[in-house]
Amino acid sequence: MRSDGISTRNWANAQKSTGPRTPLGQAVVAQNARRHGVTAKPDPTSVALWMRIILDKPNLAPGDLLRNDGQTSSALALAEAEVKLCAARAALERFERADAPPSGAVHAMRVQAEYIARPLMKKDTPATLQRFGLSLLRRIAKxxxxxxxxxxxxxxxxxxxxxxxxxxxxxxxxxxxxxHCHREVTKVKVA
Known part of the structure; x- marks a missing residue:
């Protein structure tokens, strides 16, 4: 098949998979990135705190952050990177300690387990249905x-x-x- 036919076929296939189309589906997908907050923009207060540490200026004013020089821009990039790393590590630690909210699949399985368990608690439930329900609950728990x-x-x-x-x-x-190395070399050459 020629490349024209392949690209046409690929384009046609891509048009079929456009994501969720219903408002409810779009609303669910729109919240995917907010699950843990790691990919969000860094907190400006935390960035300013890191800027004070990096620049060794405890009384850093907001106007100092707006300067467009090499030191400020490299310090800002480093401060944002530090905040993002701290957020990523915190999210991973929360997840590993099980402090993080359960994923959608785990939550759905818990809801299913509760739905199965309700009829099993009734006295008039047949024994075969109880055994089947209990085996399902064991699988879900596993x-x-x-x-x-x-x-x-x-x-x-x-x-x-x-x-x-x-x-x-x-x-x-x-x-x-x-x-900083470039700045030091420039100072040495000037002197």
């Missing part, structure tokens, strides 16, 4: 234990966010050092 949650998609995603934030901080720190 699937939502912490063993399957750790190492699952969400855990791996949070670990990836920590790695990415760590790499981002490393690059920002290298840029900060490069600015």
């Amino acid at each position: 699937d939502i234990t912490p063993k399957t949650v750790h190492g699952g998609k969400r855990h791996k995603l949070l670990q990836r966010y920590v790695r990415e934030a760590h790499g981002h901080r490393k690059r920002a720190f290298q840029a900060w050092l490069q600015y």
Whole structure:
């Protein structure tokens, strides 16, 4: 098949999968990135605190942050990277301690377990139905234990966010050092 036919076929297939179309489906998908807050913009208060630490200026005024020089821009990048790394690590630690809210799949399984358990508690439920319901509850309980949650998609995603934030901080720190080394070399050449 020629490349024209392949690209036409690929374009036609892409038009079929456009994501959720109902308002409810779109609303659910719109909240995907807000589940843990790691990918959100960094908190300005925390960034300003890190800027004070990085620049070693405890009384840093907001006007000082608006300067457009190399020191301020590299310090701002480093401060944002530090805040993002702290947020990513905190989200991963909350998840690993099970402080994080359960994922959608785990929540759905818990709801199903409650739905199955209700009729089992009635006295007039036949024994065969009770046995079947209890076996289903055991399977569900096995699937939502912490063993399957750790190492699952969400855990791996949070670990990836920590790695990415760590790499981002490393690059920002290298840029900060490069600015200061360049500045020191320039001072030596001038003197």
